[in-house]
Amino acid sequence: MDDATREKLLRRVNRQGATVGASLPETVTIDGEALPLAEFVVETRRVPGVPPESRELLASAKKTLRSERARRLERLESDPLDRETAETLADEIVGIDRALNALDNIRQPDYGDTARAAAIDDHKRWTGFLDKLS
Incomplete structure (x- = not known):
């Protein structure tokens, strides 16, 4: 693979909207083990909220995916690869970016709920302050 092709592929994977239209891989191989990535993302997104006991698992999965992305990116940047292998990479x-985006957006409170909660907290602090003055 020539340098121009490598640069083109690196721009593609680092582009802001690279995941738009990208499909979620069925599996991802990490340390020689194929993990059912699509199934994990679908099942995780299906629950009505991330229960406290699953938060650690979700955080661990995202950390592992980020590490794997970094490892593959480093390989794409520096390893001698043929064009087909580089495109697959x-x-x-x-x-992996598509999966991370999906996992990062699981059960995030919407802006309205966040704003209401912040307004209530502000009101409680203000009321507490006034109570201390009287």
Whole structure:
């Protein structure tokens, strides 16, 4: 693979909207073990909220995926690769990014709920302050 092709693939995987239209990979191989990534993301997104006992698992999965993305990106940047292998690697990186985006957006409170909670907290602090003055 020539340097121009490598640069093109690196721009592709680092582009802001690289995951738009990208499909979620069915599996991702980490340390020689194929993990059912699509199934994990779908099952995790299906629950009505991330229960406290699952938060650690979710955080661990995201950390592992980020590490794997970094490892593959480093390989794409520096290893001598043929074009087909490099394109497959780029597709895998984009797929991991797609999975990370999906996992990062699980059960995030919407802006309205966050704003209401902040307004209530502000009101409680203000009321507490006034109570101390009287």
